Amino acid sequence: MRAGGGFGLGLGFFLIVTVLVPFGVGAEAGVLATIAPGILWVGALLSCLLSLDRIFQLDWEDGSLDLLATAPIPMESVVLAKAAAHWVTTGLPLTLAAPALGILLNLPGAAFGWLTLSLALGTPALSLIGAFGAALTVGLKRGGLLLSILVLPLYVPTLIFGAETVKRGAAGLAVETPLILLAAITLGTLALLPFAAAAAIRINLR
Numbered sequence: 001m002r003a004g005g006g007f008g009l010g011l012g013f014f015l016i017v018t019v020l021v022p023f024g025v026g027a028e029a030g031v032l033a034t035i036a037p038g039i040l041w042v043g044a045l046l047s048c049l050l051s052l053d054r055i056f057q058l059d060w061e062d063g064s065l066d067l068l069a070t071a072p073i074p075m076e077s078v079v080l081a082k083a084a085a086h087w088v089t090t091g092l093p094l095t096l097a098a099p100a101l102g103i104l105l106n107l108p109g110a111a112f113g114w115l116t117l118s119l120a121l122g123t124p125a126l127s128l129i130g131a132f133g134a135a136l137t138v139g140l141k142r143g144g145l146l147l148s149i150l151v152l153p154l155y156v157p158t159l160i161f162g163a164e165t166v167k168r169g170a171a172g173l174a175v176e177t178p179l180i181l182l183a184a185i186t187l188g189t190l191a192l193l194p195f196a197a198a199a200a201i202r203i204n205l206r
Contacts, residue, residue, distance in 0.1 A: 010047040010090045011097060017043035018101040029106045036105035037115070037166035043101075044094045044119060045126060045155055051090055052130035052151065053137070053144040055082050056201070060138050069205050075198035083124075083131040083194075091123030107170065114169030118182060122162040125186040128193045129154045135197035139204050158185055 021039050025031055059065040068078050098119055099112045107115065133151040140146060164178040 009050055011093050013050055014043045014047040014094055014097065015101065017046065018104050021105065032106040033108055033170070036102060036107040037111065037170060038163045039105060040098055040102060040107070040115060041118075041122075041159055041163040041166070044091075044098060044123065045159055047094055048086075048090050048123065048126045048130060049148060049151065049155075051086065052134050053147050055086055055131055055134040056138040057134070065138070065201070066205060069202065075201055076194040079131055079135065079194045079197040079201070083127045086130065087124050087127040091119075091127055095119040095123055107166075110172060111166050111170035114175055114179075115166045118162045118165040118179065121179070121182050121186055122158045125158050125182075125189045126155060128186075128189040129158075132189075132193045132197040132200070135200040135204070138201065158182065161185065 018039070021035070022032060025035065056065060059068065069075060095116060098115055102112060102115055130147075130151055133147045133154070136150060137144075137147045161178040161182040165175050165182060168175045168178065
């Protein structure tokens with residue numbers, strides 16, 4: 001937050017996306033209600049993407065990353081801490097703001113709770129995947145563009161099951177299957193990606 005480019009930038013982008021969609025597709029309530037789950041999830045995903053390149057880049061530039069690599073703590077713990085910091089400053093605010101922005105897109109009332117729950121379950125996976133991508137591209141010139149190309153395909157399963165949860169919740173259908181799959185993705189990234197990201201950082205520091 002002190003370095004800037006996290007909390008306010010993500011929320012501002014999320015708000016802009018939500019406001020611009022009705023201008024692009026029209027203000028018809030039925031159309032907005034149909035596309036709202038997907039638009040809100042895409043907006044949250046892209047907002048998380050904006051600050052990913054700063055997860056390790058500033059530490060790389062000032063030499064802190066080298067000190068962290070030689071400190072008596074596992075690099076996996078450093079990755080988890082960085083991912084958690086990214087989620088607290090980006091994913092959590094987006095999760096809390098999404099229901100209010102859902103009103104602008106005429107999101108059905110039954111979907112608000114599922115929207116919040118799906119984002120709470122899914123955004124940690126976005127931060128963990130982003131931390132992995134940031135570890136792969138740390139130290140590279142113009143790494144931000146490469147980071148986006150690497151990370152966006154990995155975001156697709158989270159996007160699919162997150163939006164599907166909200167769609168089913170809005171329609172009054174059972175949401176257990178996409179919700180469980182969304183939670184499984186987050187748990188899988190939590191179990192695997194800190195080790196992969198730590199290995200990538202060690203390679204980049206050699």
